[in-house]
Amino acid sequence: MKRIQMTSKYTLSCAVLALLALASCKQQENTAPQNENYCIPEDISKGLNFAKVTQRPIQRTLSLNGTVEYNQDKTVPFYSLVEGVVLSAKFSLGDYVKKGQLLAEIRSTDLNEFKTELRATEAELKVAKRELESVSSMYQDGLASQKELMEAEEDVQVLESKWHSAKSNLALFNGQNKEGIYQILAPQEGYIVTKTIVTGMALTDTDEPLFTIANLNDVWIMANVYATSMRYVKPQAEVQVSTLAYPDEKFKGQISTISQVFDAEERVLKARIVMNNHEMKLRPGMSAEIHLLLDDNQGEALAVPNNAIIFDNNQNYVVTYKDACHQEIRQITPLTKNQEFTYISGGVQEGETVITTNELLIYNQLNNHL
Template sequence: MKISRLLIALAVVAAGAAYFMWHARPSAATVAAAPRAPSDPDVLRYPAGAPQLASIRAEPVQRVALPLAGPLNGRVVYNEDATARISSPINGRVVTIKAQLGDSVRAGQTLLVLDSPDLGSAESDLEKAQADANVKRLALVRAQTLYRGEALARKDLEAAQADYAAARAESRRARLRLHNLAPAGAVNADEGYPLRSPIAGVVVERQVNPGMEVRPDLPNPLFVVTDPARLWVSVDLPENLLGKVALGHPVAIEVDAYPGQRFAGHIDKIAPALDPVTRRIMLRCSVDSGAARLKAEMFARVTLLADADQLAFRIPNAALVSDGLYSYVFVEQAPGVLRKRRVTLAAQDRDYAYSVDSLRPGERIVTSGALLLNSELGVTQ
């Protein structure tokens, strides 16, 4: 009796196990979509058209100069060595404006024309001074002739010499005043006073309108002319990074207007003292704006770089997966074949990590979907 019960129990257990194994079998679709059994435990192999591949994006790894620190906040400003802030040296009323915002101008080109009584006065003063100097010169010549004929006292000769010297000085003063008002050359008060640009560049600011009364002591310049291809970037450097920078060190500059693009520059000025409030020191970087794409007053992110020969592979942080104390990326060896590789990081910032020798030029790494691949690899193992 006991043997019969035991046989019945064994039969029930065997039937249940068979039922479970039948219903737990993977479907044909599941088998086709899963990674093929890899010979290498760090490699995933997907057949063409596998649904996992739609969630994965691979890109070639880029090699860039190794950064010394994370990006710093900066601001694009005019290069003052290539910028002229132009005001009127005399009082007057604007008659004609000949340069508009955004116009390219040559050195010496007229920006506006003023109707200025001061210019007429300066020209008149010069003509009178020159005429007086000519009269005093002739008087001196006569005095010298009379003195040689002993018909004139020496003190009268000396008085004539003094009068001529004073007249020459007044003529020179009037000429210099007119030259100061019109350094670019001769002007005609009847035609108006031309305000000219001292440098070649682009008009980036204009604060004058027709009919406006101008004077030398206005708080703002009438025009600002600059070379838009030569700009500075001002950076506030934390005190603890001061030992990593030096004049001439390269920098990489990024702005929100051009995502993913870097503009090359270098440090050309380090302030002699820190700001006592912020404990930061000002750096000035020169940058080629690349066809004037950078604009003054843009906010920028400035990355301090090592020497040009110290290169590293730039890895988006989204491409990294962590396993314990180490970091890994997935390298695309062939279409559908992805290998998990350990990388050694030399630096890391908010957006990117940098590795010196863990990758090879031209290799493609997974930049989107790395976490999915890592979990899939864990399942297959």
């Protein structure tokens, strides 16, 4: 009976030890992955952008509102030089046209009058030249005076001047090869931004342009400068421009000129920024926000790009990066910020690398692996 009891106790002890060993193994299995570093997947890693923590002078941002406008130096309104009927209009609003491209044809009686005047002048000039030859010959034979010779020469000169003038006037209409047809050629390359001409339309004397061509390779950003901001806005100042269409993109430029007279309606000075627009992202009529960095001599501080900052639980963080399997969450203390940088105290060191895209995704993954 004793042996049975001892055997039973021994069996129970072994069972307890086995359960403890099994539980320990399961606990090790559960805790082991938590000690591993989080490695950023390759597909996410390819889309990451980074920035260095730098020591910078503390600058604040002055923001101005404004609009995108045509470059007036590269915008041509076209007015009709004659009255008549539009035979054809070979373009539409918004079309891109090249310099010298045929845009429209107009039938006009004015053009016939110019051609009639040119022909009449040509005939008179031929007669005057024959008369000059005759008088010159008679002068050499002593049958004509010097005065008569000079009058004949003057008649030829007057008619030649009149002929060149008539020919130049006719050349404006590009209509030498078509009877009574005024051909309108594009005066420059660019986009048709206004249009009032249509086929069959009767043209009369008007102050309204038939169309306007604007070259949009560069545009003007017209910033509104209020009196309280005048002392900060100066020619050649570097600016960054943002639009609602591209809120995450900053267009860099310089203030080229500042008006010396307040706009009568808006009571602001207008500052002009000539902006490169080869990608056609800036369209006239768009609203724009213009940012100037102001140096107030407040010293220097560590700076990180604004898009690296993560705000969570009333604290600010950044994610530092060494390689795909080594990142850290660092708490920072912001001092001030401008449109581009946040100036911070502590948490990171100059030269360290922070993540500026998908930083929130990496931040959450790192928290899940703690």
